[in-house]
Amino acid sequence: MTDDRAASRTAAPARGLFPRARRWQAAFGTLRADLAGGLLFLALAAFSWIGPLLYPHDPLAIHAHHILAAPQARFPLGTDDLGRNVLARLMRGGQTTLAISFVASAIGLIAGLAYGLVAGLGPGWLDQILMRLLDALLAIPTLILLIFFAAIVPLGEASLAVMLGLVAWPGIARLARNEARAARERDYVRAARQFGAGRLYVARVHILRAMLPLVIVNATFLMADMILGLSGLTFLGLGIEPPHASWGGLLNSGAQLAVIDPWWLIAFPGLAIFLAILAMNMLGQGLLARLEGEGQA
Amino acid sequence: MSAGLRIEHLSVEYAARRRLGRPQGDTHKVLTDIGFTLLAGETLGIVGESGSGKTTLGHAVLRMTPPSSGRILWDSVDLAALDDRGLRPYRPHMQLVFQDPYEAMNPRMSIGCVIAEPLILACGLTRRARRIRVAQLASQVGLDESLLTRYPRELSGGQRQRAALARALATKPRLLVLDEPTSGLDVSLQARILNLLRDLQAEKGLSYLFISHDLAAVSYIAQRTLVLFRGHMMEQGPTDALIRRPxxxxxxxxxxxxxxxxxxxxxxxxxxxxxxxxxxxxxxxxxxxxxxxxxxxxxxxxxxxxxxxxxxxxxxxxxxxxxxxxx
Structure with missing residues (x-):
């Protein structure tokens, strides 16, 4: 593999109509989408967790004389309507947003895999029942479902993660079910059965292994969905409750004061959400492209 | 007579359609009333055109496809009457070499792992003993040991067929069902695989159920031949007689x-x-x-x-x- 890359690098002569374009391509061609996305995400995580160590300011402290202050030396990203430091809140908000999204993705992933594998490996009638249930669930818009849950469950970080995760699993479940259905007709699964393999062995060794890369890719997309979902829910006032900071909540407080136009209250949380989702999508797309390339080899 | 495998009145039918797991409506007969005897160390060729039920016959003998009636006598035990649990001790005795070795290997497993799989599942060997056994199997089928770390897609057709054979031999079976083992190979490779099969048979006293549409290959390796047409036995007998005077x-x-x-x-x-x-x-x-x-x-x-x-x-x-x- 490394040989191939080295060969293609030396084989492509830097000639042509647009030598400069080629140089650009050479510089950015090596910067892979998955790598860039991963780095961007790491940067955001570092901002959220390492940032507070370098910029130790209380995100809840109220500075009564600096209400809605524009970015300045003392408050690099300004203050909100209660005079709280936006940079500190953005860091703390990143912690809650990313952590809850991550846990929610993990819950969605595990629930989806389990459900999908049971449907895919179980008898046909069970598959029918489980898949029709899934269809019914998918027919309800996610946001409506979330609002419904938010209305009946006391809101907290843990309950938010569980709620989001339980809304997220159907996509993964369908993926797992289809992969399992396809794999169990494969000759290598029939061979394993002939050697005396049970359903659990087949699920673990042949099916999970076959779909692991696809699952990883989908987990990154799921993470992006979770960030957006959590931020959207909080923006609607149903997610993380004030005074706790979160990206969606910050955006909400900015939007409510839109008449005064505190641009720093909208731009910075918005940028953070945008970058986090961009990072996860780049990571997912890059991994997917790499996966497909591998399949062709 | 030490009959290894004796098939009596074996039939396989598929339901035309199934609903909630139960067969509904008409059944489609794939095999009708097949019978033969395969002695230890002997080869029975199964010939017929595509769709004649050759592969189904091979799978039914191994109970990979459930027979609808008939008996599968293995050392005078009727395998057709056993359930999954009852079959377990007999599974290692008989193995299938699949029609397409590539399809029969998990593309994400190295060849070594592919060959080791039946050892993990059937015999409780230690990791070290398993590695030794895999190397031994590879050398038996003439597969270079350096290929064991490769993946199925990196092997040639002949190498894959050898690996498939090594895997089938892992549980020390006495019967191999060979489903068109040479159909995907070019002629010179076919001859080498057939010779390898013959050598292995002589060495281990294996019985072969050799499924093929290639009469030349069958006449080379099989003492007896059974001709199938649309799931019915047309003729069976010593291969020489059958080919010289059908x-x-x-x-x-x-x-x-x-x-x-x-x-x-x-x-x-x-x-x-x-x-x-x-x-x-x-x-x-x-x-x-x-x-x-x-x-x-x-x-x-x-x-x-x-x-x-x-x-x-x-x-x-x-x-x-x-x-x-x-x-």
Whole structure:
């Protein structure tokens, strides 16, 4: 593999109509989408967790004389309507947003895999029942479902993660079910059965292994969905409750004061959400492209 | 007589459609009333055109496809009567080499892991013992040890076939079902795989159920041959006799369809026969429509397998030779 890359690098002569374009391509061609996305995400995580160590300011402290202050030396990203430091809140908000999204993705992933594998490996009638249930669930818009849950469950970080995760699993479940259905007709699964393999062995060794890369890719997309979902829910006032900071909540407080136009209250949380989702999508797309390339080899 | 495998009146049917796991409506017969005996160390060739039920027969013998009736006697134990749990001790005795070795290997497992899989599942060996056994199996089938860390897609067709064979041999089986083991290979490789199969048989006393549409390969490796047509046994007997003097018109037609070098090709044009369609209500011979020597009787009455002596059976009212006329 490394040989191939080295060969293609030396084989492509830097000639042509647009030598400069080629140089650009050479510089950015090596910067892979998955790598860039991963780095961007790491940067955001570092901002959220390492940032507070370098910029130790209380995100809840109220500075009564600096209400809605524009970015300045003392408050690099300004203050909100209660005079709280936006940079500190953005860091703390990143912690809650990313952590809850991550846990929610993990819950969605595990629930989806389990459900999908049971449907895919179980008898046909069970598959029918489980898949029709899934269809019914998918027919309800996610946001409506979330609002419904938010209305009946006391809101907290843990309950938010569980709620989001339980809304997220159907996509993964369908993926797992289809992969399992396809794999169990494969000759290598029939061979394993002939050697005396049970359903659990087949699920673990042949099916999970076959779909692991696809699952990883989908987990990154799921993470992006979770960030957006959590931020959207909080923006609607149903997610993380004030005074706790979160990206969606910050955006909400900015939007409510839109008449005064505190641009720093909208731009910075918005940028953070945008970058986090961009990072996860780049990571997912890059991994997917790499996966497909591998399949062709 | 130390019969290794004895098949009696084996039939396989598929339900035309299933609802909630239960067969509904008409059934489709894939195999009808097949019987044969395969002695230890012997090879039985199964020939027939595509769709004749060859692969199903192989799978049914291994109980990978459930038989709808009949007996599968292995050392006088009826495997057809056992459930999954009961079958478990017998599974290692018989193995299948799949039609397409590539499809039969997990693309994400190295060849070494592929070969080791039955060892993990069937025999409780330590990791170290397993590695030694895998290396030993690889050398038995002439697979270079350096290939064990490669992935299936990195191997050539011949190497994959050898790896598939090594895996099938891992549980020290006494019977191998070889499903078209040479169909995907070029001619020189075919000969090498056939020779390898012969050597392994001589060395280990293996029995082979050799499924193929290639009569040349079958005549090279099989002492006895069974000819299938649409799930029915047409003829079975010693391969030499069957090929030199086919008794069933279908066997003769199969042999005539073999490509022959131009100068030796006589006028064996199998002219299309047009005749009355089989009577829907009656039980016509399955080969009636294609038969060159069919008589009115074949239209109304299915022939029963009759012996021509020397273990040579033919299911035809009017065999091309022999003393079986009118039992």
């Amino acid at each position: 008794a069933h018109p279908y066997t003769a037609a199969l042999l005539a369809a073999l490509p022959v070098p131009a100068e030796r090709k006589a006028a064996n044009s199998a002219a299309e026969v047009t005749r009355l369609p089989p009577d829907p209500g009656s039980r016509a011979c399955v080969y009636y429509a294609g038969c060159a020597t069919a008589q009115p009787r074949c239209r109304t009455e299915a022939p029963i397998a009759t012996t021509l002596g020397d273990d040579h059976l033919v299911a035809c009212h009017y065999p091309l030779h022999g003393a079986a006329r009118d039992f």
